[in-house]
Amino acid sequence: MIRYPAPLRPGDKIAVTSPSAGASGPGAERVDFCVDWLRTAGYDVVVGQCMDGSGLTSAPAEQRAAELTVMLCDPDVRCVLPPWGGETAIDLVDLLDWDALAVAEPTWLVGYSDLSTVLLPIPPDLAGQRCTATTSPTRPTDPRQACCRGPSSQPALGRTSSVTRD
Incomplete structure (x- = not known):
């Protein structure tokens, strides 16, 4: 059974973390503006520790994976909202606690680009629980993506997990 997170409502908690690159300078100011806007809209926003923009990544891979x-x-937390992508989310795939994610309540995970690297290896039975995402129509060449198998034993790429209403 696919479970979907409830729609966000004012008062819900939104968590912000940078699974790849952090924020500095004008980027940090932009994140602060957006966090303030969400708070003004009535959301309870928490900003994680993995936001440092002084290096290539916001924190070591282990810390980024643990925080996410x-x-x-x-x-x-009803929604996790990375402020943007980067190029290093691939470092998190083997470090995320997939067993804990499998039993957790559904949570919106909003993002694209580099975050797709985290969304892609989510097994189809978790896809509806974690997020709504569209993946690439190409087949994986990386054996680490072998967990992305659908019911027909074909890679689950090219599928769209979404709610369809008549």
Whole structure:
């Protein structure tokens, strides 16, 4: 059974973390503006520790993966919102706690680009629980993506997980 997160409502908690590149200078100012806007709109916004923009990544891979896992598994967090992408989310795939994610309540995970690297290996039975995402129509060449198999034992790429209403 695919479970979907409830729609966001004012008062819900939104967590912000940078699974790849962090924020500095004008980028940090932009993130602050957006966080303030969400708070003004009535959301409870928490900003994680993995936001440093002084290097290539916001924090070491282990710390970024742990923070993302904690946010996605926290029943009080209704949405995880990375401020942007980067090029290093691939470092998180083997470090995320997939077992904990499998039993966690559904949480919106909003993003694209580099975040697709995290969304792609989510097994089809978790896809509806974690996010609504469209993946590339190409087949994986990386054996680490072997977990992305659908019911027909074909890679689950090219599928769209979404709610369809008549």
